[in-house]
Amino acid sequence: MAEAVVYVVLGKIAASLGRDALNAIGSRLGKGASDLLEAENNMRQIETEFTVMKAFLMQVTMRSSCNLAFDAWLDEVKKVAHDADDVIDGYEYLLGQSNTEGSSSLTKLWRRSKHAGGWRSITEQLKQIEVRLSKLTSMRDRYGITISAEGEVNHTSQNRQLEHALDSTCLNIEDEVVGFEEETSWLVQQLIHGREERTIISVCGMGGLGKTTLVRQVYKKDEIKQNFNCSAWISVSQSYNIQHLLREILRQLQEEEKDIPCQVDTTDVASLVQTLANFLQDKRYLIVLDDVWSRDAWVLLDHALSISNKGSRIILTTRNEDVASLADDEHGIQLKMLGKEEAWDLFCQKAFPRIEGKTCPQSLICWAEKIVDKCEGLPLAIVAIGSLLSHKKLYENDWKSFYHQLDWQIGNNAELSSVRNALDLSINHLPGNLKNCFLYCGIFPEDYEIRRDELIRLWIAEGFVEQRGPHITLEEVGNEYLNEIAQRSLLQVVQRDADGIAQTFQMHDLVRDIVISKCTVEKFSLLLDSSRDTMRSREARRVSVLKADSIEDTLDGGEKIRSFILFDRRVSSSWVETATGNFRLLRVLSLRFTEITKLPDVVTTLFNLRYLDLSHTNLEVVPKALCKLRKLQSLDLIVTRVVELPPEIKKLTELRFLLTVVIHEYDGRIFDCFQAAKVHPGICLLKDMQELRYVEANKDLVVNLCNLTLLRTLGIMKAKCEHIKQLWTSITRLVHLSKLDIISYAKEEVLNLENLDPLPNLENFYLKGKLEGGVIPTIFSGFRKLSDLRMGWSRLQADPIPSFAHLSHLVELHLYRVYEGQIMTFRTGWFPKLEKLYLADMEQLSCIEVEAQTMPILNYMQLIGLRSMLVVPAGFQNLTSLQQVVLMDMPVEFMTMVQEQDCTKHIRLILHRLRQ
Incomplete structure (x- = not known):
């Protein structure tokens, strides 16, 4: 893990020394900037030392656990790297604090002892770290810790x-x-x-x-x-x-x-x-x-x-x-994990070889099932644990005790070393930059579905992702990291999007146990779910709170914490204010699902903060003071009560992701079930913005959107007909845009999309609103890469399906209250890649024709609110790949007929009663 810490330190040094703010502050301070400039020079020297240190550590492959001198030396490297990390983040904090005061008062501020003393302290600490690094090099040579010709630490034959x-x-x-x-x-x-x-x-x-x-x-x-x-x-x-x-x-x-x-x-x-x-x-x-x-x-x-x-x-x-x-x-x-029945059979074979039929005694079934569930279908774990338990007495209390200490057993019992070593090898083989990223996955609760975008943003906020050049974003590099970790079978893919890209992941329970153990030993992170864990928070650099009511109000060692993430929904605003009071160097703060209605005042003083998640809270106002957090990269206000953002938001010049939406009633069948936040057009000055949704359209905003040249995702609401032409002109200049949501001002607002330029790079398109002339606009012919299309309230008079037939890459098609006609037809050869089809609330639709060899790989279908649909679609039997059909608000006659059709016997039907 030493090389992983060094990776982070080097990344932070490079980021700190490259900041324009450094030069700006130095120029305003004049002669008073000598301490700051000395700190800069010290950091450059430390950067050189750590670069050589990283090169040495990268040559060390699988090392011997019996090489005690090397282990002790590595521990010292980690200590110095952690201390350097603290000093660099302290340096960043002082820069941020100074930069918020304004140039007029900066010289006075510098003269104040607490600030001048702070810079001098940083300089002295950097000098001490430089000395310690020099001593580590001497120590390595003194004790003969060298690298062999094959790039391994000596004495690794074991x-x-x-x-x-x-x-x-x-x-x-x-x-x-x-x-x-x-x-x-x-x-x-x-x-x-x-x-x-x-x-x-x-x-x-x-x-x-x-x-x-x-x-x-x-x-x-x-x-x-x-x-x-x-x-x-x-x-x-x-x-x-x-x-x-x-x-x-x-x-x-x-x-x-x-x-x-x-x-x-x-x-x-x-x-x-x-x-x-x-x-x-x-x-x-x-x-x-x-x-x-x-x-x-x-x-x-x-x-x-x-x-x-x-x-x-x-x-x-x-x-x-x-x-x-x-x-x-x-x-x-x-290979995939064993199913429950297979896992149980294998466990019984190994755990009860001397019992007739190799069956589990009734008294042990409860605990045996819990043990098997913990293995999550991993054969090696099932065999090893089952074989170990085959020697244990068949007493319920003994098996209960074993289950409650299973995590410890896997980490310490020699008879389970094969399980531990098999999983350990994969983790230890990760390169240094990926080790940090993978260990970070240990902050999430058991069985948590980790979202791709969320995880990558957290990594970037922590400084784990390296910058590779001006033509590739940190998000793209982070995406490569995540793909590599998944390819190494350390994370399991749970869900993919329409393009086949994995969107959510899970970590196997046993892998997670090992990761958590490593995180604790390395002081990387700590999960808090009981009072006994609080004592260890003094040394943890990341804290994940699973149960807030079982720990003390404050956390010791808060000045070292970089990530603080809450998963307990029963947390009050006062608890948050108290618990985060000394998180000076915090980079990540997630208060998702907490009961706060007001942003704790302490948050606006966290000058190192990069990631702030306030989603699913009762927050009503974003204070102007939040705009002092100039390093903020991600602000998540999804499902809050925030309806307007202050104009000062334009000061967050490093903001890359801004997500806002107010949910009134979460029902996609209601037109105005959610609303966007009002924003000042100055938000279009944020040149690093990559995702912006949802924001309310206005004349100035749609004109200036073209300045957000890095934008990948845009969601805009309250769009009026008068906005469309200028909005589209701006959008066509966003060459990286791949996801676009446009929602009209009201149900009767007519959107005219004719005579507009196509968007050939668009992959996901959500269009909600009445269309001019009741027909699909011709721009759809230019959507060559579209894989996910969602439309609603279009009020079309002609069958829209022929207009989509050329979309050969389409994987998901959602049509809600789109068509007011009676017949919809899917012709032979159309939609070769379509996997999911959603048709909802088209009350006049009475006939769907499905020709042979159309939608050949369709596996999922939803039919909702098609009140005139009384018979099963003609040619339904042609959908040979269909596996699941969800029916909701459909006529009783239709639901009865579907259940009686022979062609649906292999299909899983999910039926919902007609809405009253």
């Missing part, structure tokens, strides 16, 4: 032994594959009856899912062995050496064939590649590359493993989706 032992444990921990019968059958089929070309097959999934076990069981089958001339099984692991891999393949092949040169130990890489390629070129071979962590080794292995039409097979097992993508098309297996 690591390889540990990895090999772990491999063996994983291989032999199960006697048979449970829960993957279909995958096993498919794999056997591909090995025996597949195509003649050399084929690469991947088996991917998180650590402990049983990838190695599944492939091993297939590999050992006689029918498989007999189908190939030769075979080899190679454990690649994290710290592989390409020469070792090639030699090991040759050695295993030597056991079956005698015509391979014997002196492989003295052969260089190029010769090994050629020797192996020559030998395999006329063979039907099977090579298993187990536990592959990166694609690097594949470049040479691809040349060594000859491509021929002999029916050869290469199987990769990996935790990384990027590695799995090496497989040939349609030849990858993505």
